[in-house]
Amino acid sequence: MEVKQEILTPMKVEKTNGNVPTPPPTTTTTTVMDDDLFDDEASPPQPNKKLKAENGSIKKLTPTPKPAPVTPKPTAAVNGKKPIPKKKPVDSSSDSDSSDSSSDSDSDSSDSDSDSSSSDSSSSDSDVPKKKPISKIPNKPSGTVSKTSKNSPKTTTTTTTTTTTVKSKPAPKVKPEQSSSDDSSSDSSDDSSDDSSSDSSSEEEKPKKKPSKKPAAVKKEITVKKETTTTTKKTPVKKEVEVKKETKTTTTKKVKKEESDDDGEDEKTTTKKKTTTRKRKLKEEEEGEEEEEEGVNKWWDKEDDEDDGTKWTTLIHNGPVFPPAYVPHGIKFMYDGKVVKLTPKQEEVATFYANYLETDHVKKQAFKDNFFKEFKGLLTSEQKEIVKKMDKCDFSHIHTHLKTKKEQRKARSKEEKDAETAEKKKIQEKHGFATIDGFKEKVGNYMIEPPGLFLGRGQHPKTGMLKQRIMPSDVTLNIGEGEVIPPSPIPGEKWKEIVHNNTVTWLAFWRESVNGGFKYVWLAPSSKIKGQADRKKFEVARGLKNCIGDIRKGYQKSFNDESTEKRQLAVALYLIDFLALRVGNEKGEDQADTVGCCSLRVEHIKLESNNTITLDFLGKDSMRYLNTVQIREDAYKVLKTFVKGKKPTDLLFDSLTVTQLNNHLKKQMTGLSAKVFRTYNASITLQKELDKMDTKEFQSIDEKILFYNRCNREVAILCNHQKAPPKNLAETMSKIDEKIQELRDLQDLCRIKIGKTPKSQQEDIESREAERLPKLIQLAITNKKDKDKEKTDKEISFDVKAAFEKSRTLPDAKGKIKEKIAKYEEQIKKQEILKTGKDELKTVALGTSKINYLDPRITVAWCKKNKVPVDKIFTKSLRDKFPWSDVGTDYIF
């Protein structure tokens, strides 16, 4: 049923990038809160009901027997475009909660107030944004943290506790000094030292360019070192290096293992290993223990560094890894039926294209045109005589070759796979970590992006252009002063530049060829440097909670200001706050046409009746935002004047710039900018939703998780986080339906046997049953693979039939039959839940908000309170990312 809708979405869809179906268009209106409420801090963020509307109300979980039948709501409006103005959100079926949540979002203002006050008390740093003075060396999280005590050696977190626990061992200190000792890093360092020397020498040759553009602003006295410098010191350097090396190694060693899995102990950390599960588990445990031995940098328990603009004191790493050189395959490329011989370079580019032959990319004219231009640019003049039109190029042989290769790869033996992973691991050990201020940290993206075709999202004018291969001479490294400079991994190549800029956090950067943009190598999210920034982000958002009331009052007051600028600013801010829109910076012509709040054009908004507006535009990543919502009457009236007399392509907020808006916000609160509203509204929404949990209804862990996901979903809808529906969604859904029907029929058969009335007509049951057997047989025949190869179709058919009949045989005892009915009921329930969950989440992406917008402490507190293991909600990498989120159940955002 609902199936189809995605497909039909209106043209708009196309605009979104081909594969992303637009969100379902249905819209609903939401009511606005009243002024008064609004004034309060608590005003609720708003309503992007679009997705929500789509499937109608959320079904209740039904722990109780009789699950409500899942009715797929009318998802009706399928076709987007114009939403019907006010469709009532919840349908009858929905129950209270869903309805509540939607409409009310506003209502609960009160709590926020209270929260605010309490907030301070709760977690560690209470302070508001900006910097915090707090001291407290030891564990500061006052909450109830069960957290690991600082010294106990292996604390295992209690189940519910959070995130990674830390290991024991006092954190190593930051000082690098130390005696020498062995060196684990020997190879790298050794090599490097040699190479580096050479490097440096080479570097000295080209000292001049340094001054020109340094990516990093060298502020204050950061030393930006160019090769020159290095050179000068060269000799000395070497020496120093040696010494340093030793020290360093030790340090490293000490620190090693900082990255722990910590909960490895408990059952499921997921390291990826391809051993069987059992094995894997064992392994993990071992690892876990090992790690326990080493110290960890529990930065979150310590006082924050003061914010003086420097991001680190010492920084050591081995540089990024470059993609392997191209290996020509010699497969023919044809033009107009004739083979055209290609050089390796040409062949490489042709191969990039061939790889996309079966994708939607090649359906875009821009992709083909851009590619062809690039490709032609590589051809010799003789070749150009022949190759003139893209349409006559035939990359199919190459494409076939690629496919074969892919299959081969998939089929490679276990040994090969193991060897490959071992190799990967080795590289990761060397390049995947950096030592920063004496602690070993994971590097996020230490692999340089391979060359290929640029795949922009949506209607990007540059899609299909060639992304050039990046060489060491394109890459600038940022490394601690005096540290060993890693040798260039490619012989004959030198690094573009070496800098020592401790006001930034990148380890390396290069410029990408298509848009001339910067690409950086950063530390992983689990690193202290990222973690602190992340925590700070949430602290700023929490700080907003204290001023949100004033800010709201402020902009509401300005709706009628005499200055157009002020009025526009006020309304824009209102939309950002209420609808969680992005701010919308200006964009160039050479980018996809997407907008945010400040860049909205008149064509993106429709003023309906009853103070309702419909926003329909492509936002970040060309994701369609479609929402019909009722807004404040005063805002509506002003908006009307902004639209008046303008062309569809004119800016809605023509007198407003993003800079003005942010400057205004900065004045209201330190650290405040437009994006903070998204973080704030997302987190506060999660907290409010979670607070609504009815513990009677959601009892099992699975039910609680389902509940959590629903709360998470509210946030995802608010932020318009979407995903393409699974490819075979329709199929999966109807499969589930079929299964449910079958279970029901089986139940009925049981009922008939014991003389009870079945739920459906006996003939219907029989006819459905009659259809099932042949289907099963057919399926078994088609599926017979190597395994039953020797069996004839007849035999299979016979076997299947036997199995089928066996499954329909009922015991004679009445009690047993009743048991059976109950069992089926359970299975049905399970399927219903599954279906409901799938339906609710088919186009909603929960991940983005979980990773970026939701204060993890809210989740941790909820988990503890409800005895849900955190690892059911946070994956390993999320737990690693939020080691600082271990708070007590009383944490309030």
Place this chain on the structure above:
DNA sequence: ACTAATGACTCAGAAAGATATCT
């Protein structure tokens, strides 16, 4: 003094890979 351009960092969904579940 003000824009426009830079630079650095956060946030996005898809693709790829790993694991779990089904048959």
Place this chain on the structure above:
DNA sequence: CAGATATCTTTCTGAGTCATTAG
């Protein structure tokens, strides 16, 4: 238990935000 398939995680890299600098 094996292989297929569904689902969950991680990787990848494009696309925003926004403060700072350049002109």
